[in-house]
Structures are given as C-alpha cells and as structure tokens.
Amino acid sequence: MEDKDDSSVRKMAELLRQGATMLADACPQCGSPLFKVKDDVYCAKCDRRIVYAESDEEVESHPVKTLIPELRETLITKLKELTEVVDAETDTDSLTKLANLMVLLLQALHKLENMGT
Ligand SMILES: [Zn+2]
Incomplete structure (x- = not known):
C-alpha cells in the first residue's frame, strides 16, 4: 500500500515536471487529485486517463x-x-x-x- 502511494506521488511529480497542471477536481475512482496534461485529464494513482462524464450526475464528490x-x-x-x-x-x-x-x-x-x- 505504501509502495503504491509512493509511486503515485512520484508519478504526480513526473507529470508536473512534464508541464501538467493539478486540477481542483478529484478522480471519481480513487479521489486523488487529477492532472491536466495537454488536453487529457490524468489520474496518477489509477495510472489512466479520466474521461469526464457529460452530465453533472456522474461527477460526484463522494x-x-x-x-x-x-x-x-x-x-x-x-x-x-x-x-x-x-x-x-x-x-x-x-x-x-x-x-x-x-x-x-x-x-x-x-x-x-x-x-x-
Ligand atoms: Zn484515480
């Protein structure tokens, strides 16, 4: 668990180095902060791109x-x-x-x- 957190932190740092910006939004899957990389929104912890749902309903804070x-x-x-x-x-x-x-x-x-x- 700690290793996983550690690697996600490293991934976040790497994204920031690449010019990504941290978003105010949290990942709908894990709650980690999301990053904007060019036109993509990315979750470092889930290690995948996040596709935003069109409706507000699907983007929940919990x-x-x-x-x-x-x-x-x-x-x-x-x-x-x-x-x-x-x-x-x-x-x-x-x-x-x-x-x-x-x-x-x-x-x-x-x-x-x-x-x-
Ligand atoms: Zn996530």
Whole structure:
C-alpha cells in the first residue's frame, strides 16, 4: 500500500515536471487529485486517463457513495445466482463453502445498506 502511494506521488511529480497542471477536481475512482496534461485529464494513482462524464450526475464528490447502488445490485445478483447453485448442490463440503460465501455476501450487503443511509 505504501509502495503504491509512493509511486503515485512520484508519478504526480513526473507529470508536473512534464508541464501538467493539478486540477481542483478529484478522480471519481480513487479521489486523488487529477492532472491536466495537454488536453487529457490524468489520474496518477489509477495510472489512466479520466474521461469526464457529460452530465453533472456522474461527477460526484463522494466516489464511494456513487458506487453503493451498483455494488448492491451486483451483490444481490450474486446472491440470486448463489441460491440457484446451492439449490442444485448436494455435496456437503461444497454446500458449506457456498453457505459461507452467502453469509459473506449478506454481510457485505448489510454494510452497504448502512453506508447508504
Ligand atoms: Zn484515480
């Protein structure tokens, strides 16, 4: 984790040396400051170009919060899939693993529900 932060800081310094300017905006993915390099907007931490969404809706100041509904949907979809797998599974060991996974997904879902409010 520290290494990663360190390399992103180095990358930021490198961008600045190349004449990039730091923007007031934060990366929608990781929240790091964005850099303008010529006509591109770049996130040093994600190491990729950021394509701005046209609508204001998609550029949110709390990137994690915007992900919650999507994550929630994904978890629910996975739980539904898992239910079908459990239904068809007869092996006890496999069922135990599936049940554990289901509990983890439910816990994650529960945490998300709390974050959303
Ligand atoms: Zn980023």
